[in-house]
Amino acid sequence: MTPRPLPRTLAPLEDESLVGLILRLAQHTGSSPAVIATRMGLTDRVGIHVPAGSLLALPPQRLAEAAHVAGLSLSEMENLLLAPLGERYGPLSQAHAPWYGPQLLTNPRRWVNLRSTQFCERCLAGRDNPLGAELGGSWKRHWHLPVVFVCVEHRRTLRRCCTSCGRPAHATRQGLIAHATYEGLHPIQCRAPSIFQTDFRERAVCGAYMSDRSRGRIVAKDRATREEIIDVQRRIDALLSPDGPAETQSCGEPVSVAQYFMDLRAVTALIYASWPQARPLAATEVLARAIECEAAGRHRSSRGLRSRVMGAPSRDYFLAPPATALTTGAILGIADRLLRATDRSEERTELVALYRREVEECHALGSRHVKDLVVSPPLSCILGLAPRPRRAATRGASQTPAAEAG
Numbered sequence: 001m002t003p004r005p006l007p008r009t010l011a012p013l014e015d016e017s018l019v020g021l022i023l024r025l026a027q028h029t030g031s032s033p034a035v036i037a038t039r040m041g042l043t044d045r046v047g048i049h050v051p052a053g054s055l056l057a058l059p060p061q062r063l064a065e066a067a068h069v070a071g072l073s074l075s076e077m078e079n080l081l082l083a084p085l086g087e088r089y090g091p092l093s094q095a096h097a098p099w100y101g102p103q104l105l106t107n108p109r110r111w112v113n114l115r116s117t118q119f120c121e122r123c124l125a126g127r128d129n130p131l132g133a134e135l136g137g138s139w140k141r142h143w144h145l146p147v148v149f150v151c152v153e154h155r156r157t158l159r160r161c162c163t164s165c166g167r168p169a170h171a172t173r174q175g176l177i178a179h180a181t182y183e184g185l186h187p188i189q190c191r192a193p194s195i196f197q198t199d200f201r202e203r204a205v206c207g208a209y210m211s212d213r214s215r216g217r218i219v220a221k222d223r224a225t226r227e228e229i230i231d232v233q234r235r236i237d238a239l240l241s242p243d244g245p246a247e248t249q250s251c252g253e254p255v256s257v258a259q260y261f262m263d264l265r266a267v268t269a270l271i272y273a274s275w276p277q278a279r280p281l282a283a284t285e286v287l288a289r290a291i292e293c294e295a296a297g298r299h300r301s302s303r304g305l306r307s308r309v310m311g312a313p314s315r316d317y318f319l320a321p322p323a324t325a326l327t328t329g330a331i332l333g334i335a336d337r338l339l340r341a342t343d344r345s346e347e348r349t350e351l352v353a354l355y356r357r358e359v360e361e362c363h364a365l366g367s368r369h370v371k372d373l374v375v376s377p378p379l380s381c382i383l384g385l386a387p388r389p390r391r392a393a394t395r396g397a398s399q400t401p402a403a404e405a406g
Contacts, residue, residue: 002068003039003041003065003068003069004069005069005070005286006025006029006039006069006070006071007029007034007067008025008028008029009025009070009071009072010024010025010028010070010131010135011076012072012076012079012080013137014137014138014140014256015020015138015140015141015142016080016138016139016140016141016223016249017055017080017081017082017117017139017140017141017143017144018054018055018080018081018137018139018176019055019139019170019176019177020080020139020140020175021070021080022036022037022040022050023139023177023187024135024136024187025070026183026187027135027185027187028135030183031125032180032181032182033050033156033177033180033181033182033184034050034177034180034181034264035383037050037054037176037177038182039069039211040065040066040069040070041062041065041069042054042058042062042066042176049174049175049176049177049180050175050176050177050180050232051102051175051176052102052114052115052174052175052176053101053102054101055081055082055114055144055175055176056081056082056102056114057081057082057104058077058081058084059110063077063078067325070291078299080141081141082112082114083140085141085142085145085240087242087257087258088239088241088242088244088257088258088261089145089147089258089261090238090258090259090260090261090265090374091110091111091112091261091262091263091265092105092112093258095258096258096259096262096374097110097262097374098253101217102114102129104247108316108319108320108321109316109319109320111145111146111147111295111321112144112145112146112175112266113144113145113146114144115170115171115172115173116160116168116169116170116171117139117143117168117169117170118143118144118148118149118158118159118160118169119139119143119158119159119169119210120143120151120154120156120158120159121150121156121159121211121212122151122154122156122211122212123137123138123151123153123154124136124137124138124139124188124210124211125137125188125211125212126211127381135186135187136186136187136188136211137188137211139170139187142240143158144385145240146321146322146328147236147240147261147264147321147328147332148233148236149229149233149322149325150219150229150230150233150238150325150329152230152233152237155218155219155230155318156218156219157217157218158325159210159217160208162190162192162206162208163192163208163210164190164206165190165192165195165206165208166195167193167288168192168193169189169190169210171192172191177191178192178193178205179191182205185205185207186209187206188209188210188211189206189208189209189210190205190206190207190208190209190210191205191206192206193205193206194206194207197378203215211235217325219310219325219326219329220286220326222284222286224283224284225283225284225286225287228283228284228287228329228333229287229325229326229329229330229333231331232332232333233329234335236332237259239260240257240259241313244257245257246291248260249339249340250263250339250340250376250378250379251263251339251341251348251351251376251378251379251381251382252341252342252343252348252378253376253377254380255376255378259376260376262373262374262375262376263339263375263376263379264332264336264339265319265321265373266373266375266379267335267338267339267351267354267379268321268322268331268332268335268372269315269318269319269370269373270354270355270358270370271291271295271296271331271334271335271354272291272294272298272317272318272331273315273318273358274354274355274357274358275291275292275295275296275299276292276295277350277353278291278334278354279291279292279356279359280335280349281334281338281347281350282330282333283330283333284311286326287326287329287330287333288330289329290324290326290327291327291330291334293322293327294322294323294327298317298318299317301317302317302318303317313392319373337386338350338354339351339379343397348382351382351383352382352383355370355377355383370383370385
Protein backbone atom coordinates (compact mmCIF):
# COMPACT_ATOMS: atom_id res chain seq x y z
CA MET A 1 0.00 0.00 0.00
CA THR A 2 1.33 3.42 -0.95
CA PRO A 3 2.02 5.48 2.21
CA ARG A 4 0.21 8.77 2.63
CA PRO A 5 2.18 12.02 2.41
CA LEU A 6 2.70 14.00 5.59
CA PRO A 7 -0.07 16.52 6.34
CA ARG A 8 2.48 19.34 6.40
CA THR A 9 5.68 19.33 4.37
CA LEU A 10 8.74 21.54 4.03
CA ALA A 11 11.09 22.40 1.19
CA PRO A 12 14.71 21.46 2.00
CA LEU A 13 16.98 24.32 2.99
CA GLU A 14 20.29 24.94 1.25
CA ASP A 15 22.61 21.94 1.70
CA GLU A 16 20.29 20.49 4.36
CA SER A 17 20.94 16.96 5.58
CA LEU A 18 18.33 14.25 6.07
CA VAL A 19 18.68 14.63 9.84
CA GLY A 20 17.96 18.34 9.60
CA LEU A 21 14.84 17.84 7.51
CA ILE A 22 13.48 15.12 9.84
CA LEU A 23 14.00 17.37 12.87
CA ARG A 24 12.26 20.32 11.20
CA LEU A 25 9.37 18.14 9.97
CA ALA A 26 8.88 16.79 13.49
CA GLN A 27 8.63 20.32 14.88
CA HIS A 28 6.43 21.47 12.00
CA THR A 29 3.94 18.60 12.40
CA GLY A 30 3.99 18.40 16.20
CA SER A 31 5.35 14.85 16.29
CA SER A 32 8.64 13.12 17.08
CA PRO A 33 11.55 12.44 14.69
CA ALA A 34 10.87 8.70 15.13
CA VAL A 35 7.31 9.11 13.83
CA ILE A 36 8.51 11.12 10.82
CA ALA A 37 11.24 8.58 10.03
CA THR A 38 8.76 5.72 10.27
CA ARG A 39 6.29 7.47 7.99
CA MET A 40 9.12 8.01 5.47
CA GLY A 41 9.93 4.29 5.53
CA LEU A 42 13.36 4.74 7.14
CA THR A 43 12.56 2.34 9.99
CA ASP A 44 9.98 -0.37 10.47
CA ARG A 45 8.58 0.57 13.86
CA VAL A 46 8.37 3.71 15.99
CA GLY A 47 10.89 3.46 18.82
CA ILE A 48 13.34 1.40 16.78
CA HIS A 49 16.38 3.53 15.95
CA VAL A 50 16.74 5.03 12.48
CA PRO A 51 19.73 3.28 10.82
CA ALA A 52 22.78 5.53 10.57
CA GLY A 53 23.22 4.36 6.99
CA SER A 54 20.08 6.30 6.05
CA LEU A 55 22.18 9.45 6.10
CA LEU A 56 24.53 7.96 3.49
CA ALA A 57 22.31 6.41 0.83
CA LEU A 58 18.92 4.74 0.36
CA PRO A 59 17.83 1.92 -1.96
CA PRO A 60 15.74 3.19 -4.92
CA GLN A 61 12.41 1.94 -3.52
CA ARG A 62 13.01 3.41 -0.08
CA LEU A 63 14.26 6.66 -1.61
CA ALA A 64 11.08 6.96 -3.69
CA GLU A 65 8.86 6.19 -0.68
CA ALA A 66 10.60 8.74 1.53
CA ALA A 67 10.39 11.40 -1.19
CA HIS A 68 6.66 10.72 -1.68
CA VAL A 69 5.86 10.98 2.04
CA ALA A 70 7.93 14.16 2.47
CA GLY A 71 6.49 15.76 -0.67
CA LEU A 72 9.88 15.96 -2.39
CA SER A 73 11.22 15.06 -5.81
CA LEU A 74 13.69 12.19 -6.08
CA SER A 75 16.56 14.59 -6.68
CA GLU A 76 15.59 16.70 -3.66
CA MET A 77 15.47 13.58 -1.50
CA GLU A 78 18.80 12.27 -2.77
CA ASN A 79 20.46 15.63 -2.13
CA LEU A 80 19.70 15.24 1.58
CA LEU A 81 22.15 12.31 1.72
CA LEU A 82 25.94 12.24 2.05
CA ALA A 83 26.75 9.73 -0.70
CA PRO A 84 26.22 12.23 -3.56
CA LEU A 85 29.00 14.35 -2.06
CA GLY A 86 31.37 11.56 -3.12
CA GLU A 87 31.29 12.90 -6.67
CA ARG A 88 33.57 15.69 -5.47
CA TYR A 89 34.86 14.43 -2.11
CA GLY A 90 37.17 11.44 -2.50
CA PRO A 91 36.79 9.84 0.96
CA LEU A 92 33.06 9.40 0.19
CA SER A 93 33.63 8.27 -3.39
CA GLN A 94 32.96 4.66 -4.35
CA ALA A 95 35.52 5.03 -7.15
CA HIS A 96 38.38 6.20 -4.90
CA ALA A 97 37.57 4.77 -1.45
CA PRO A 98 34.85 2.08 -1.71
CA TRP A 99 32.61 1.62 1.31
CA TYR A 100 29.89 -0.94 1.87
CA GLY A 101 28.12 0.40 4.94
CA PRO A 102 28.38 3.03 7.67
CA GLN A 103 30.72 0.93 9.82
CA LEU A 104 33.59 1.53 7.39
CA LEU A 105 33.01 5.28 7.51
CA THR A 106 33.07 5.56 11.30
CA ASN A 107 36.85 4.99 11.28
CA PRO A 108 38.45 8.46 11.74
CA ARG A 109 40.94 7.78 8.94
CA ARG A 110 38.01 7.86 6.48
CA TRP A 111 37.60 11.61 7.06
CA VAL A 112 33.80 11.56 7.36
CA ASN A 113 31.90 12.49 10.53
CA LEU A 114 28.95 10.14 10.26
CA ARG A 115 27.78 9.92 13.88
CA SER A 116 28.22 13.59 14.76
CA THR A 117 28.34 16.93 13.00
CA GLN A 118 29.75 20.43 13.22
CA PHE A 119 27.66 23.57 13.19
CA CYS A 120 27.67 27.34 12.81
CA GLU A 121 25.62 29.03 15.54
CA ARG A 122 24.60 31.86 13.26
CA CYS A 123 23.52 29.56 10.42
CA LEU A 124 21.34 27.57 12.83
CA ALA A 125 19.57 30.76 13.88
CA GLY A 126 17.77 30.68 10.53
CA ARG A 127 16.77 33.36 8.07
CA ASP A 128 14.83 36.49 8.97
CA ASN A 129 11.43 35.10 8.03
CA PRO A 130 8.57 33.51 10.02
CA LEU A 131 9.48 29.92 9.09
CA GLY A 132 13.15 30.47 9.82
CA ALA A 133 12.31 31.99 13.18
CA GLU A 134 10.02 29.06 14.01
CA LEU A 135 12.19 26.14 12.87
CA GLY A 136 15.73 27.50 12.74
CA GLY A 137 18.32 27.09 10.01
CA SER A 138 19.83 24.21 8.09
CA TRP A 139 21.88 21.37 9.57
CA LYS A 140 24.15 21.16 6.54
CA ARG A 141 25.53 18.07 4.85
CA HIS A 142 28.97 19.58 4.36
CA TRP A 143 29.33 20.03 8.11
CA HIS A 144 29.90 16.26 8.26
CA LEU A 145 33.16 16.68 6.29
CA PRO A 146 36.33 17.46 8.32
CA VAL A 147 37.64 19.65 5.48
CA VAL A 148 34.81 22.10 6.24
CA PHE A 149 35.81 23.97 9.40
CA VAL A 150 34.82 27.61 8.88
CA CYS A 151 31.58 29.35 7.91
CA VAL A 152 32.86 31.79 5.31
CA GLU A 153 29.55 33.69 5.26
CA HIS A 154 29.71 34.52 8.97
CA ARG A 155 33.51 34.33 9.27
CA ARG A 156 33.26 32.01 12.26
CA THR A 157 34.82 28.62 12.99
CA LEU A 158 32.40 25.71 13.18
CA ARG A 159 31.67 24.25 16.59
CA ARG A 160 31.76 20.52 17.22
CA CYS A 161 30.22 20.34 20.68
CA CYS A 162 27.28 21.82 22.56
CA THR A 163 28.44 24.85 24.55
CA SER A 164 26.28 23.74 27.49
CA CYS A 165 26.99 20.02 27.99
CA GLY A 166 30.19 19.74 25.93
CA ARG A 167 29.03 16.68 24.01
CA PRO A 168 29.45 16.38 20.20
CA ALA A 169 26.48 17.68 18.23
CA HIS A 170 24.05 14.95 17.10
CA ALA A 171 26.29 12.25 18.57
CA THR A 172 24.54 8.95 19.24
CA ARG A 173 25.87 5.46 19.85
CA GLN A 174 23.13 3.82 17.86
CA GLY A 175 21.04 5.06 14.99
CA LEU A 176 20.80 8.44 13.33
CA ILE A 177 19.04 10.69 15.85
CA ALA A 178 19.45 10.69 19.63
CA HIS A 179 16.22 10.43 21.63
CA ALA A 180 14.27 10.17 18.40
CA THR A 181 11.00 9.37 20.20
CA TYR A 182 11.01 12.67 22.10
CA GLU A 183 8.43 15.25 21.06
CA GLY A 184 8.73 18.96 21.65
CA LEU A 185 12.48 19.37 21.17
CA HIS A 186 13.31 22.17 18.75
CA PRO A 187 15.47 21.22 15.72
CA ILE A 188 18.37 23.27 17.07
CA GLN A 189 18.22 21.99 20.66
CA CYS A 190 20.92 19.62 21.90
CA ARG A 191 19.59 16.06 22.14
CA ALA A 192 22.47 14.67 24.23
CA PRO A 193 21.70 13.16 27.67
CA SER A 194 21.66 15.79 30.39
CA ILE A 195 24.81 16.03 32.49
CA PHE A 196 22.56 16.65 35.50
CA GLN A 197 20.50 13.48 35.02
CA THR A 198 20.07 11.55 38.28
CA ASP A 199 17.33 9.07 37.38
CA PHE A 200 18.03 6.96 34.29
CA ARG A 201 14.32 6.31 33.86
CA GLU A 202 13.70 10.01 33.21
CA ARG A 203 16.17 10.03 30.31
CA ALA A 204 16.53 13.80 30.47
CA VAL A 205 18.25 15.60 27.61
CA CYS A 206 20.50 18.65 27.61
CA GLY A 207 18.05 20.74 25.59
CA ALA A 208 20.35 23.75 25.17
CA TYR A 209 19.81 25.82 22.05
CA MET A 210 22.84 25.66 19.77
CA SER A 211 22.03 28.73 17.69
CA ASP A 212 22.94 32.33 18.38
CA ARG A 213 22.87 35.27 15.98
CA SER A 214 25.28 37.32 18.06
CA ARG A 215 27.78 34.67 19.12
CA GLY A 216 30.21 32.36 17.40
CA ARG A 217 33.93 31.80 17.71
CA ILE A 218 36.05 34.16 15.68
CA VAL A 219 38.50 32.40 13.38
CA ALA A 220 41.60 33.97 14.96
CA LYS A 221 42.57 37.18 16.72
CA ASP A 222 45.37 38.26 14.40
CA ARG A 223 44.35 39.31 10.92
CA ALA A 224 46.99 37.35 8.96
CA THR A 225 45.94 34.06 10.55
CA ARG A 226 42.27 34.86 10.16
CA GLU A 227 42.52 35.69 6.46
CA GLU A 228 44.70 32.65 5.73
CA ILE A 229 42.21 30.27 7.35
CA ILE A 230 39.23 31.83 5.57
CA ASP A 231 41.07 31.73 2.22
CA VAL A 232 41.83 28.02 2.69
CA GLN A 233 38.17 27.31 3.45
CA ARG A 234 37.04 29.41 0.51
CA ARG A 235 39.22 27.38 -1.89
CA ILE A 236 37.91 24.11 -0.45
CA ASP A 237 34.30 25.32 -0.65
CA ALA A 238 34.79 26.18 -4.32
CA LEU A 239 35.98 22.64 -5.04
CA LEU A 240 33.12 21.04 -3.07
CA SER A 241 30.47 23.19 -4.74
CA PRO A 242 28.27 21.37 -7.30
CA ASP A 243 29.08 24.24 -9.65
CA GLY A 244 32.82 23.95 -9.04
CA PRO A 245 35.46 22.78 -11.52
CA ALA A 246 35.61 19.13 -12.55
CA GLU A 247 39.41 19.09 -12.19
CA THR A 248 42.11 20.84 -10.23
CA GLN A 249 45.90 20.70 -10.02
CA SER A 250 47.82 18.16 -7.95
CA CYS A 251 51.61 18.05 -8.29
CA GLY A 252 51.47 20.00 -11.54
CA GLU A 253 48.94 17.81 -13.33
CA PRO A 254 45.14 17.90 -13.60
CA VAL A 255 43.23 15.42 -11.42
CA SER A 256 39.58 15.07 -10.54
CA VAL A 257 38.41 17.10 -7.56
CA ALA A 258 37.58 13.87 -5.71
CA GLN A 259 41.16 12.63 -6.26
CA TYR A 260 42.54 15.95 -5.04
CA PHE A 261 40.89 15.41 -1.66
CA MET A 262 42.47 11.95 -1.47
CA ASP A 263 45.86 13.56 -2.08
CA LEU A 264 45.11 16.27 0.48
CA ARG A 265 44.39 13.62 3.10
CA ALA A 266 47.62 11.76 2.30
CA VAL A 267 49.83 14.87 2.44
CA THR A 268 48.19 15.90 5.72
CA ALA A 269 49.21 12.54 7.19
CA LEU A 270 52.79 13.04 5.95
CA ILE A 271 52.92 16.50 7.55
CA TYR A 272 51.82 15.11 10.90
CA ALA A 273 54.13 12.09 10.75
CA SER A 274 57.22 14.09 9.75
CA TRP A 275 56.60 17.17 11.89
CA PRO A 276 58.41 19.57 12.42
CA GLN A 277 59.78 19.17 8.87
CA ALA A 278 56.96 21.33 7.44
CA ARG A 279 56.98 23.97 10.18
CA PRO A 280 58.60 26.67 7.99
CA LEU A 281 55.69 26.30 5.53
CA ALA A 282 53.04 27.46 8.02
CA ALA A 283 51.56 30.80 6.97
CA THR A 284 51.83 32.33 10.47
CA GLU A 285 53.44 31.48 13.79
CA VAL A 286 49.98 30.99 15.32
CA LEU A 287 49.20 28.30 12.75
CA ALA A 288 52.59 26.64 13.23
CA ARG A 289 52.02 26.40 16.99
CA ALA A 290 48.54 24.96 16.44
CA ILE A 291 49.94 22.10 14.35
CA GLU A 292 52.91 21.68 16.68
CA CYS A 293 50.70 21.10 19.72
CA GLU A 294 48.53 18.51 18.00
CA ALA A 295 51.41 16.78 16.18
CA ALA A 296 53.30 16.36 19.45
CA GLY A 297 50.29 14.63 21.00
CA ARG A 298 49.94 12.30 18.02
CA HIS A 299 53.61 11.35 18.14
CA ARG A 300 53.39 10.62 21.87
CA SER A 301 50.32 8.45 21.36
CA SER A 302 51.95 6.63 18.45
CA ARG A 303 55.16 5.92 20.39
CA GLY A 304 53.18 4.82 23.43
CA LEU A 305 51.12 2.34 21.44
CA ARG A 306 54.18 0.91 19.68
CA SER A 307 55.96 0.47 23.01
CA ARG A 308 53.01 -1.43 24.48
CA VAL A 309 51.90 -3.52 21.50
CA MET A 310 54.35 -4.79 18.90
CA GLY A 311 53.05 -4.24 15.38
CA ALA A 312 50.12 -2.09 16.54
CA PRO A 313 48.64 0.23 13.84
CA SER A 314 50.06 3.43 15.33
CA ARG A 315 49.84 5.08 11.91
CA ASP A 316 46.14 5.73 12.56
CA TYR A 317 47.15 8.60 14.84
CA PHE A 318 48.53 10.41 11.79
CA LEU A 319 45.73 9.45 9.41
CA ALA A 320 42.89 10.91 11.48
CA PRO A 321 41.67 14.42 10.56
CA PRO A 322 42.77 17.45 12.63
CA ALA A 323 41.05 17.88 15.98
CA THR A 324 40.31 21.63 15.90
CA ALA A 325 39.22 24.17 13.32
CA LEU A 326 42.43 26.20 13.72
CA THR A 327 44.65 23.15 13.22
CA THR A 328 42.53 22.03 10.27
CA GLY A 329 43.00 25.33 8.49
CA ALA A 330 46.70 25.41 9.33
CA ILE A 331 47.60 21.93 8.09
CA LEU A 332 45.27 21.91 5.07
CA GLY A 333 46.77 25.24 4.02
CA ILE A 334 50.24 23.68 3.97
CA ALA A 335 49.03 20.53 2.22
CA ASP A 336 47.21 22.57 -0.42
CA ARG A 337 50.29 24.67 -1.18
CA LEU A 338 52.42 21.54 -1.51
CA LEU A 339 49.97 19.97 -3.95
CA ARG A 340 49.68 23.15 -6.01
CA ALA A 341 53.45 23.64 -6.20
CA THR A 342 55.10 23.82 -9.61
CA ASP A 343 58.10 21.81 -10.81
CA ARG A 344 61.46 22.70 -9.24
CA SER A 345 59.80 24.94 -6.64
CA GLU A 346 60.81 24.94 -2.97
CA GLU A 347 57.41 23.49 -2.05
CA ARG A 348 57.87 20.58 -4.47
CA THR A 349 61.27 19.83 -2.93
CA GLU A 350 59.74 20.07 0.53
CA LEU A 351 57.01 17.56 -0.36
CA VAL A 352 59.64 14.97 -1.25
CA ALA A 353 61.57 15.83 1.92
CA LEU A 354 58.48 15.20 4.05
CA TYR A 355 58.13 11.70 2.66
CA ARG A 356 61.84 10.88 2.93
CA ARG A 357 62.00 12.05 6.54
CA GLU A 358 58.97 9.92 7.37
CA VAL A 359 60.33 6.78 5.67
CA GLU A 360 63.92 7.15 6.89
CA GLU A 361 63.38 8.45 10.44
CA CYS A 362 59.81 8.20 11.70
CA HIS A 363 58.67 4.88 10.21
CA ALA A 364 55.01 5.47 11.12
CA LEU A 365 53.83 5.62 7.51
CA GLY A 366 55.53 3.28 5.07
CA SER A 367 55.17 3.38 1.30
CA ARG A 368 52.43 0.74 1.47
CA HIS A 369 50.39 2.86 3.87
CA VAL A 370 50.71 5.94 1.69
CA LYS A 371 49.64 3.96 -1.38
CA ASP A 372 46.68 2.59 0.60
CA LEU A 373 45.43 6.17 0.82
CA VAL A 374 44.84 5.98 -2.97
CA VAL A 375 47.02 8.90 -4.00
CA SER A 376 47.02 10.16 -7.58
CA PRO A 377 49.59 9.09 -10.20
CA PRO A 378 51.25 12.55 -10.13
CA LEU A 379 51.73 12.39 -6.36
CA SER A 380 52.86 8.76 -6.57
CA CYS A 381 55.44 9.77 -9.17
CA ILE A 382 56.76 12.65 -7.06
CA LEU A 383 57.15 10.35 -4.04
CA GLY A 384 58.65 7.54 -6.13
CA LEU A 385 55.78 5.13 -5.49
CA ALA A 386 54.22 2.67 -7.89
CA PRO A 387 50.53 3.54 -8.39
CA ARG A 388 48.22 1.34 -6.30
CA PRO A 389 45.67 -0.75 -8.23
CA ARG A 390 42.21 0.65 -7.63
CA ARG A 391 39.50 -1.70 -6.38
CA ALA A 392 36.11 -1.27 -7.99
CA ALA A 393 33.08 -1.05 -5.74
CA THR A 394 30.53 -3.80 -6.15
CA ARG A 395 27.30 -2.82 -7.80
CA GLY A 396 24.77 -1.44 -5.36
CA ALA A 397 27.27 -1.20 -2.53
CA SER A 398 26.36 2.41 -1.83
CA GLN A 399 22.69 1.68 -1.39
CA THR A 400 21.16 -1.25 0.43
CA PRO A 401 23.96 -2.15 2.89
CA ALA A 402 24.43 1.49 3.92
CA ALA A 403 20.75 2.17 4.39
CA GLU A 404 20.03 -0.95 6.38
CA ALA A 405 23.07 -0.91 8.64
CA GLY A 406 22.90 0.85 11.96
